[in-house]
Amino acid sequence: xxxxxxxxxxxxxxxxxxxxxxxxxxxxxxxxxxxxxxxxxxxxxxxxxxxxxxxxxxxxxxxxxxxxxxxxxxxxxxxxxxxxxxxxxxxxxxxxxxxxxxxxxxxxxxxxxxxxxxxxxxxxxxxxxxxxxxxxxxxxxxxxxxxxxxxxxxxxxxxxxxxxxxxxxxxxxxxxxxxxxxxxxxxxxxxxxxxxxxxxxxxxxxxxxxxxxxxxxxxxxxxxxxxxxx
Amino acid sequence: xxxxxxxxxxxxxxxxxxxxxxxxxxxxxxxxxxxxxxxxxxxxxxxxxxxxxxxxxxxxxxxxxxxxxxxxxxxxxxxxxxxxxxxxxxxxxxxxxxxxxxxxxxxxxxxxxxxxxxxxxxxxxxxxxxxxxxxxxxxxxxxxxxxxxxxxxxxxxxxxxxxxxxxxxxxxxxxxxxxxxxxxxxxxxxxxxxxxxxxxxxxxxxxxxxxxxxxxxxxxxxxxxxxxxxxxxxxxxxx
Numbered sequence: 001x002x003x004x005x006x007x008x009x010x011x012x013x014x015x016x017x018x019x020x021x022x023x024x025x026x027x028x029x030x031x032x033x034x035x036x037x038x039x040x041x042x043x044x045x046x047x048x049x050x051x052x053x054x055x056x057x058x059x060x061x062x063x064x065x066x067x068x069x070x071x072x073x074x075x076x077x078x079x080x081x082x083x084x085x086x087x088x089x090x091x092x093x094x095x096x097x098x099x100x101x102x103x104x105x106x107x108x109x110x111x112x113x114x115x116x117x118x119x120x121x122x123x124x125x126x127x128x129x130x131x132x133x134x135x136x137x138x139x140x141x142x143x144x145x146x147x148x149x150x151x152x153x154x155x156x157x158x159x160x161x162x163x164x165x166x167x168x169x170x171x172x173x174x175x176x177x178x179x180x181x182x183x184x185x186x187x188x189x190x191x192x193x194x195x196x197x198x199x200x201x202x203x204x205x206x207x208x209x210x211x212x213x214x215x216x217x218x219x220x221x222x223x224x225x226x227x228x229x230x
Numbered sequence: 231x232x233x234x235x236x237x238x239x240x241x242x243x244x245x246x247x248x249x250x251x252x253x254x255x256x257x258x259x260x261x262x263x264x265x266x267x268x269x270x271x272x273x274x275x276x277x278x279x280x281x282x283x284x285x286x287x288x289x290x291x292x293x294x295x296x297x298x299x300x301x302x303x304x305x306x307x308x309x310x311x312x313x314x315x316x317x318x319x320x321x322x323x324x325x326x327x328x329x330x331x332x333x334x335x336x337x338x339x340x341x342x343x344x345x346x347x348x349x350x351x352x353x354x355x356x357x358x359x360x361x362x363x364x365x366x367x368x369x370x371x372x373x374x375x376x377x378x379x380x381x382x383x384x385x386x387x388x389x390x391x392x393x394x395x396x397x398x399x400x401x402x403x404x405x406x407x408x409x410x411x412x413x414x415x416x417x418x419x420x421x422x423x424x425x426x427x428x429x430x431x432x433x434x435x436x437x438x439x440x441x442x443x444x445x446x447x448x449x450x451x452x453x454x455x456x457x458x459x460x461x462x463x464x465x466x467x468x469x
Contacts (some may be wrong), residue, residue: 053310053469073316084307089246099240101231102314141311 002065003051004029004149004180009059012045012204020061021204027197032171034195036188036222042204043184044081047153051078064149068211074102077142079152083134085126090139092122095144102145112140117166132163139170149227150174152183156190168194186221200225231316233324240328252295253336259291260284260344267349273352278438280352281361284344285369288337289376289433295333297382297393300326306386310469323464326385329459330377337373338366368436375432375449382456385463397429404430428452 006026013018020042027033035043048054050061052069064072085094095109113122116136121129129137136156142150155171156164171181171194185191192199198215200208208225210218219225264280275283302417303309308320317325343381345361404427424434426446435445 048468051314053313055466055468061316070318073314076314078314080310084311086243086302086308087306093242096237097243098311099319100235100242103231103235103316118434141315223236 002029003027003062004031005061005182007046007050007059007061010046010049010056010061011058012042012049012054013057015079019204020049020056020059023201023206025199025203025206025209027180027182029180030175030178031197032175032183034191035182035184035185035199035201036191040203041201043201044153045204046201047151047182047184051076051151064216074145076115077145077147077150078156079135079138079142079150081154081157083126083138083141085134085137087127088125088143090123091118091126091129091133094126095122095137095140097115098141099144108144112143114141115143119216131158132160135159135163136166139167145178149180149182152181154184154186156185156187163185164190184190188226192222192227198222198225231321236321236325237328240325240332243272244332248298252291252333252341256287256291256337257340257344259287260341261347261351264348268352275352277349277352277360280348281345281365282438283400284341284348285372285433288341288369289372292337292373292376293380294332294394296330296377297384297390297397299329299333300381300384301388301390301393304384305390307469313469319465320461323457323461326381326460327378329382330374333377334370334373335426338370341366341369342380362439364436364441365438368441369451371430371446372436375453378453379429379432382460400429404428 003026007023010020010023023042023046033048037043045054049056050063051062051068053071060067063069066072069076077138084099085091092109092113095113096106097107098104099109106119110119110122113119116139118133118136118140122134126134126137135158143151152167152171155167159167168190171183174181175194175196183191183195192212195212197211198208215222215225233432260280260283264283267275287360303312303322303326312322312325313319380393383396384390387393387396405425407423408430411421411427414423415421424431424445431449431452432447435449
């Protein structure tokens, strides 16, 4: 099966600090990979590099078969921890700008706002949105171009129970549709519910990479991986 | 992404309160102030002075308007979103140039609209016809210069407050250069310092009726250097 994402000795330094240390792993089509690790373990740096927002210090990677993420942007949906939208304009206008950028039919804007439960508040300014609403808008934005690979950086962080269930159901639905997902989270029980595979990072190093079954075979649970390794 | 797509997006983004404020404030200042002064003090401002005042207002609004418009792409992390949505790094730079182009076009259109009104208020309608085309060219060029300079400051500092403080800091640095230049002139020499006081140069390359081509070339060299710097920063920056 072709790799959706593959890294080879991926390394990132910030001055003297090593954020990623020769990272090797691959992600296959249809997998839901949970990237977990303590703060500062390199999760966000890894996401930023494969999305082309930061440059790796050394090593290489391919995403959807390309070594330049700029070439595959429209095939990748991204849900970031914080919504990067214009504060003073409406959710609908923000999403329209994204749709124009991605070259997507503008009819999808209204359709997706309804789908994520923001149909009634689309004209409201983004800055007046609650955290959960901002996250839903981010989801709508990520799904605009019907991407085949979706990257989520702490998608449930700061959400209320309703928001957490919404994201969990979304991940399950996307996986059923055959999408590939890579997500990071601090909530181990949430990650355990939705992920098929795990990549555990510590100080930028890969300390475990394997399937859910391998976690069960080698450790009792995801939590015990943490208690043994950290 | 094609250029026309980018232009369409930038034009769509202009439909917002702060842009209407920018345009409205410009019209208000260039018409209301000469009208008010002349009403109170009895034709104290001549037609040429009103047009020069218009030039002065346009460049200041251009600088601050462009800083606000382009810096919010950094402060709201929208540049990151745009990269994720399909912009290439050089296209982020190109979109900044389009923004400058749209602001300059707005200034030029509003100026053309305001000039006949100003002519009626302070100089009689015939004054409108007396403005040489070279003045319009100069107005456009100096607004382009200030807009591009604002973009450079934003690309270096990202936050609007830092970009504005940098502008005031640079203005302060240019003060002694101007004094040296004036001293040279007073001693019968040439004001060579005008080539080094870049922001002063943005306005000085033109008198009402003619362009100084040596200064225009110096200005273009500076602008090219600033834009090269901007592009380099965007290409290498972590978003």
